[in-house]
Amino acid sequence: MIRCFLVINNFGKPRLIKFYERLSNEERQKAIEDAYRLVSKRLDDLCNFVEDDNLFGGDSQLIYRHFATLYFIVICDKAESELGILDLIQVYVETLDKSFENVCELDIIFNQQKAGLILDQMITGGLVLETNSQEIVTKYKELERSMKQQEKESSNKNAGGTTGSYNKSPRAF
């Protein structure tokens, strides 16, 4: 079972975090720091697996890939297939690439929600939902479309009447 999926940049700043276990804020930050500490000191020509007994409360393995300025890190239990997860990371990056066109760190920074929703189409509750990149893109597009459609419908509906929203703001002037 996958325990978390992290995207961290070369300087240790988290860019996308997704935990499949419920942790407190501090525990999450510690996991992120630990993961970064483990991967950042590794050169690129080393293998993509890290073992650390203290990681995530034990019985975990860390599998990562380093692309340009970003580390894509998966922490999962030891029963998960190593190469399978490595492929999964590859699929995710490919999917991002398809959805953003030449994805770079900035895309993920400014489109976190999108990156997160794409991940949700791939992993649910720590189990792998879909491994086909094209299928993931399609599913995300469907989601996006239905969000936009609803938005359109509701704005059409509201076009005539008042929006009813409260407009006074303490920060207005």
Next chain:
Amino acid sequence: MGISLFQKSLRDMISGMRSNRNNEEKYIQKSMEDIKKELKSTDMKVKTVALQKLTYLNMLGFDMSWAAFHVVEVMSTPKLLHKVVGYQAAAQSFNEGTDVMLLITNLLKKDLISTNPTERSIGLDCLSNIVTLDLARDLIADVYGLLSSSSAPCRKRSALVLYCCFLKYPDALRPCFKGLVEHLDDHEQSVVCSVVSVLCELVIKHPHNYLEMAPLFYRLLLNSTNNWMTMKLLKIFGALTPLEPRLTKKIVEPLKNIMSSTMAKSLLFDCITTVCSGMTSNEEIVEMALGHLKDFVLDSDPNLKYLGFKALEQFVKHIPETVLRFGNAALMCLSTADPTIRSSALRVISGLVSKKDLKEVIVRVLEHIPSADTAYRNELSEVVLSICCRDKYSLVSDFSWYLNILVELARVPGSVHGKTIAFQITDIACRVEAMRDDAVQAVRSLLIDPFVVEMGKSGSIGEVLKATAWITGEYASFVEHPKETIEALLQPGILKLPCSVQAMYIQAILKVFVHITNDLVCDDDADEASQSEKDGSTWVEGEDDAEEDNGDEELDKLGVVNELSDLILAHVDQYSDTPDPEVVERMSQLKAVLDLQKGMDDIKDVKDLFSKLHGIISEELQPISGKAQKKVPLPEDLQVIDPIMEEFFDEEFDLQQAEEDVEVADNQAASVTSSRGMDAAQALTEATEEQKKFADETAKNQLKQHREKHGVFYLSSDDKQGAGDMGEDDGGEVENVSVQEPPVDVSEDSATKVDALTSYRRKKKKKKKQPTDLVVKQDEDVNEGVDSPVKINKNALDVNPLAPLEDGEELPSVEAYPTSYSNEGDMPTYETSYEPVHSQNTEAPPAEKQKHKSRRRRKHKSRKEKEGAPQEATAAET
């Protein structure tokens, strides 16, 4: 749109952070203040953007637990665009302790029964992320219902989410299991795949419950075209084959086919791991797997190399002799730059090394120490130390060689293994009498080397020096160069060592001095005389001349002793400033002895004094056999049958304490100080015949029950090998069977219910295994008690889901769904009440009421909170 015009969007905030790198903290503080205000806005759009920003900041480590209620507000908007932001925030920030969880049950329920596939999917996803026991209990029926939806993506997702619910609410596993397994026949391959994923997780955790399903998995394995699914199935068989050896034969063929045909390395690797986890008895498949494994190990891709070694580690555990050929490849890998691969290779080496090639392997491992960094050096040292001391040094045949290796390891800069090295040197010197001479010679090089003493200041080498001083003092008769030794023991660098080491050094000086003086003055025998001359000649020049005259000789001897004591007295005062009382005390003792000797002119007095002193010091520390306790005869009046206290055996603590006492007694038979320890030890080792009989019968009965239940999986005759294998499992299995009815808190119940005597008996049989098991369980409970308000037993999923359901175990509200649920169009849009899932009478209110739901929910909130507690209580009772 007032506020939204002036509100910073997420993009603005991130840009702002990037442009304010120098005072980012201040900027974030400012943003946080804005967010707090914006969250209170009634404009949903403003609120949503604020939440989005807060979620971003939370990712960077800023707390957002205070905003949980706002998260729920955003979650409950009908607009998907906003809702998604709320759901993502919830997934990121909610945990077991979040108190607003109660508010979202209905919200999620509405999503799960929505006709909009997008809502359903984000609802399922959100549930999977935030599920708690309460949510799982209230929503499992809906998730289960979605399993029969007409949309394949929905079925696929709900299967996975069901697993998330099982984890929190294990009682649901058995009722849902049948429906879940039915989807292994789903016409949509992707649904089958996700069901297999779920089953894989379940099987890996408790394989014995799923043996019956092996034929089903076998059929899937034959027909699977999806690599991901095949990998999961292989994992399942990897967990099942160790329990049922006959399965091996069955899956050999399909495995061979996969291995020879697949192009996917991941699949190939999983085949190999499946082989090594439970099929090592089949030579043919092992050979084939090893053939492929060789490609992995020798591959230039570090990932494949690492995995190759990782699999090798498993093979080494099961069939070391078959993988001996990989030893060289592992040794070659020690020079690779990748620490992960190196560690794995070291573990392989450590498993493969034998008595024959120990020397060669150790030398080749040590070769890498000079070029390694500190961490790796320590890793290498650790491996050498652990290989050699394994099974009481069973691999080491040449201790003289090993002592030198230990000395070499002590010199490794930055070593953290000083304590272990010190222990092993002392251990060998104590246990192997023939090695004492070698030990003294080996440690001499450490003793006289000022550089080593310098190293001892920091790090763990001080421990080695302590052992060195002790050995030199204890076995002073083997010291070849007394003057040099005493000078080494007095060198000024020692003052920088820890006090305990200093004390040991002073003690060693005393011992060496007493020994030498005794040798010098008490040698009436010719043999000893020549011995002492030999000793003396190395440090006293011109003694040869004096040898002829007897009177002169005696004077000379005194002279030698005086010279030595002068040397010591001149230097020993360096310790007087030490704050440690032990050092000062030993120093003054030493000085007192020397002063006594100084005051004596007559060699007879000296002889008298030192033979006595020598008598005190030279009593050897003897190693005591682990079985020594058994040789102590049992006192006749010892009462071991009646418990000392009635509740003695009920207390886990006492049992453990008693066991520790046994071990202490075993190890140090001479010093059994506590009478209670003695009693407990006797009580544990001497069970009466009746107790044994009773315990055996109980165990037999339980085993019988278990076999009857799972009879299919046992080979017809209880062959000895099988029985031996099963013996391992019996503990767990029997417990299982005996407490099947109450599925929760299995471990606790069984631990307390089992008769005190039985558990005591079992403990005795599995002295090492059983107590630790219990301790672990307690730990888990404690942890969970602290972490989460809801106590969940991790072993609660250890139930047999294949057994028929019992009364009251149905998933009640599933029936509230019409069977034609899959026809999406006319889905019932009933208002879900706050009844727990157990209640049957969920009524379906008219669809119009939906609109008022959110308002009603708030009204209901207080009611639910009131009702919540008793409902939970009853649920827990049932």
